[in-house]
Amino acid sequence: MSADLALATQNLKRRGFLDLDVDPTLDLAAEINRLKKERNAVILAHYYQESEIQDIADYIGDSLGLSQQAASTDADIIVFAGVHFMAETAKMLSPQKKVLLPDLKAGCSLADSCPAPVFAKFKEKYPDHVVVSYINCTAELKTLTDICCTSTNARHIIDSIPEDQPIIFAPDVNLGRWLVKETGRDMVLWNGSCMVHEIFSHEKVTKLKIAHPKAAFIAHPECEAHILDMADHVGSTSSLLRFTRESEYQEFIVATEPGILHQMELASPDKTFYPAPPNNTCACNECPHMKRNTMEKLYLCMKYEQPEIILPEWVIEKGVKSIDRMLEISARAGL
Numbered sequence: 461m462s463a464d465l466a467l468a469t470q471n472l473k474r475r476g477f478l479d480l481d482v483d484p485t486l487d488l489a490a491e492i493n494r495l496k497k498e499r500n501a502v503i504l505a506h507y508y509q510e511s512e513i514q515d516i517a518d519y520i521g522d523s524l525g526l527s528q529q530a531a532s533t534d535a536d537i538i539v540f541a542g543v544h545f546m547a548e549t550a551k552m553l554s555p556q557k558k559v560l561l562p563d564l565k566a567g568c569s570l571a572d573s574c575p576a577p578v579f580a581k582f583k584e585k586y587p588d589h590v591v592v593s594y595i596n597c598t599a600e601l602k603t604l605t606d607i608c609c610t611s612t613n614a615r616h617i618i619d620s621i622p623e624d625q626p627i628i629f630a631p632d633v634n635l636g637r638w639l640v641k642e643t644g645r646d647m648v649l650w651n652g653s654c655m656v657h658e659i660f661s662h663e664k665v666t667k668l669k670i671a672h673p674k675a676a677f678i679a680h681p682e683c684e685a686h687i688l689d690m691a692d693h694v695g696s697t698s699s700l701l702r703f704t705r706e707s708e709y710q711e712f713i714v715a716t717e718p719g720i721l722h723q724m725e726l727a728s729p730d731k732t733f734y735p736a737p738p739n740n741t742c743a744c745n746e747c748p749h750m751k752r753n754t755m756e757k758l759y760l761c762m763k764y765e766q767p768e769i770i771l772p773e774w775v776i777e778k779g780v781k782s783i784d785r786m787l788e789i790s791a792r793a794g795l
């Protein structure tokens with residue numbers, strides 16, 4: 461091992477990634493493809509990744525699709541171009557495989573908003589309740605969860621629970637409120653939120669709608685209710701993508717992380733897409749966690765097979781049950 465690699469490995473925990481120089485003349489796409497074959501690795505990427513990473517991935521999808529891929533792949537190594545909870549989910553579903561995440565600090569404000577020890581205390585107040593957790597939560601929270609869900613299958617999951625069974629929904633209060641409205645179920649909600657989806661500006665979206673009166677306004681259910689109330693269509697990333705492909709509209713104002721626009725533009729090159737404007741002054745609505753992954757970090761993590769996701773055995777054994785139940789219900793619903 462070179463001195464540089466030894467130092468980068470030593471600093472891995474603190475930095476989150478292998479902090480090594482990459483030759484700027486290297487064809488990273490070609491190198492990543494070569495390493496993929498050499499290591500029998502599969503790259504799973506979320507729609508919020510930068511477009512170069514999406515273009516090199518073996519599979520691009522939403523949280524449900526990514527979990528289904530992680531459960532069924534026959535690759536030896538899963539390289540997760542996404543955030544920490546997604547890579548943890550992949551590890552829980554395929555514990556015998558090596559799961560790599562280009563940057564361990566690619567976290568999630570929703571997952572952070574619900575620490576497992578605090579939630580465990582909260583749960584004690586509702587001993588008769590079933591816990592449904594949005595998959596955007598830590599592996600440890602999944603050990604306190606009965607059924608996971610994603611925004612693609614959340615309605616099906618809630619509907620699968622008997623009507624007289626009370627439910628706690630965690631950690632996303634916005635998705636929770638939307639589900640209460642959609643399903644008519646009165647759930648106890650944990651008060652967490654996504655830092656990206658809660659900053660869309662009602663005023664700026666209204667102005668954009670006036671400027672583009674023929675555009676459909678589409679939004680992810682992690683957005684706040686006042687934004688969802690304005691939407692022509694609400695759905696997960698894959699649902700939003702499908703809507704832009706299949707609907708008659710030619711223009712769309714999109715209220716979710718703008719990484720999804722890459723697939724929307726590829727699928728419908730003649731249509732026009734406007735990212736919904738946020739409240740903040742720098743006008744940025746990119747997810748800082750998702751965007752921690754870069755082609756350089758992806759290349760380095762495949763070359764040196766680290767950083768790797770390691771989970772305690774008890775967390776995998778206990779937590780995976782909530783993901784398995786979600787996948788079973790989804791399969792029965794044809795999702």
Ligand code: 13P
Pocket residue numbers: 507521522523524596610611612654682695696697698
């Ligand atoms: P989906 O892609 O499942 O809609 O999730 C969105 C999201 O915020 C992932 O972090």
Ligand code: SF4
Pocket residue numbers: 508543567568569570571596654655656657717747748749750
């Ligand atoms: Fe988490 Fe929101 Fe980023 Fe998704 S977009 S990873 S929910 S912070």
